[in-house]
Amino acid sequence: MAGSNFIDHVRLYCRSGNGGAGAVHFRREKHVPKGGPDGGDGGRGGHIILRGNKQMWTLLHLRYQKHVFAENGEGGSGHGSTGADGKDIILDVPLGTVAKIAEPEEEFLFEITEDGQEVVLLPGGRGGLGNTHFKTATNQTPRFAQPGESGQENLMVLELKLLADVGLVGFPNAGKSTLLSVVSAAKPEIADYPFTTLVPNLGVVPYRDHRSFVMADIPGIIEGAAEGKGLGIRFLRHIERNSILLFLVPADAADIQKEYDILLGELRKYNPELLDKERILAISKCDMLDEEMMEEMKELLPKDIESVFISSVAQMGLQELKDLIWKRINQ
The missing domain is CATH 2.70.210.12 (GTP1/OBG domain)
Known part of the structure; x- marks a missing residue:
């Protein structure tokens, strides 16, 4: 787009x-x-x-x-x-x-x-x-x-309000656009600075047996978005149409739990009903972690949401993520 x-x-x-x-x-x-x-x-x-x-x-x-x-x-x-x-x-x-x-x-x-x-x-x-x-x-x-x-x-x-099965939710530079470009044919603008994505992007993600689902990359939320900071709430309306919210937090985040809580808080302030949707947490940019580091990190992740470790660049964990999304879509 x-x-x-x-x-x-x-x-x-x-x-x-x-x-x-x-x-x-x-x-x-x-x-x-x-x-x-x-x-x-x-x-x-x-x-x-x-x-x-x-x-x-x-x-x-x-x-x-x-x-x-x-x-x-x-x-x-x-x-x-x-x-x-x-x-x-x-x-x-x-x-x-x-x-x-x-x-x-x-x-x-x-x-x-x-x-x-x-x-x-x-x-x-x-x-x-x-x-x-x-x-x-x-x-x-x-x-x-x-x-x-x-x-x-x-x-x-x-x-x-865009119609998509999965909405990507995360701070700027969480890797949402990169993920969408790898798992679908969408070609969003990608760069190493905040707010690269200025409009929502849609991608059709192919799955097994010629099936597919639609994923939407929503412009990055920041703390205070519900009050109009950053890109404000202009694009939060698009999340309302997604059946699943896929939260992306990078592995190098200072505090994964805190980032997740802030994202939840912004959605709650905009529309509390968004928290009734299915949620999945993906820890992105995990190519920088070894097995031992991932095991240690698991102990620090939120306990109320299913999590998966991924790397879009290394194409690590993407099939597991798609399997999890498909399972949730068809529950």
């Missing part, structure tokens, strides 16, 4: 189409001197619809589309003719897109989770009834019809 292309939050001013007015019209033919009302109904206003597209991974295409206005329905006409419906506007969005009303305060509407799924964001107004509908025993020539119903308008928020 190129950083400039990954957009996970857009605001759009949307307006669905007004319904067309019903017609006031009377049948006028040479051999029907007293024809009754035959005004047709107005057409429906255009809907604004979101449609899931599994080929998309960003909201970039909507970044500069500040206004989305659907067509109005056409008015009815004589001979009972109904006006044409306004053209719907269909916005393709990535799976995991959440739609919200922006004002006066954000209100959740729905989420797009399946390819081809279509949900009406704002419905168009109904067309008005023509005067045909208002003929009664006491009023054979009604000279009125319904106006079309107004469409709806609102400032909307579209927010993308």
Whole structure:
């Protein structure tokens, strides 16, 4: 994912189409001197619809589309003719897109989770009834019809939460991008400085018997991220969609337990429900350790989480890690 292309939050001013007015019209033919009302109904206003597209991974295409206005329905006409419906506007969005009303305060509407799924964001107004509908025993020539119903308008928020089986959680330089690049075909930017990863990266990890799972590398969390420090909470929302949280702490960390506790604390402050997810702890960069050092380190690891020693560079422990992840996914 190129950083400039990954957009996970857009605001759009949307307006669905007004319904067309019903017609006031009377049948006028040479051999029907007293024809009754035959005004047709107005057409429906255009809907604004979101449609899931599994080929998309960003909201970039909507970044500069500040206004989305659907067509109005056409008015009815004589001979009972109904006006044409306004053209719907269909916005393709990535799976995991959440739609919200922006004002006066954000209100959740729905989420797009399946390819081809279509949900009406704002419905168009109904067309008005023509005067045909208002003929009664006491009023054979009604000279009125319904106006079309107004469409709806609102400032909307579209927010993308990436759909992945496993989310990588760790401080900057914990080795998350390196791990993702080794176990999948993803090619995240990798360098030896903090915050190399500025946007989430997704990778499909192949497993045995042609099976696979999706792993997401979330930009590094630092202490205080939930309060907006570092990259802040901008990308923490993507962790909410992961079924498993894979914590990465490097073997050369000063205090593995402390780093793990800080990461847990940041997730808890952002959303306590994140701690209900399955968790795995991977100690990265273990090519610098010998067997004796790893045995000693095991005694210092958190006791409430299953742990595995790995090295992405030396490709050590990666199959064990994938086996553990697959087991948890299918529990």
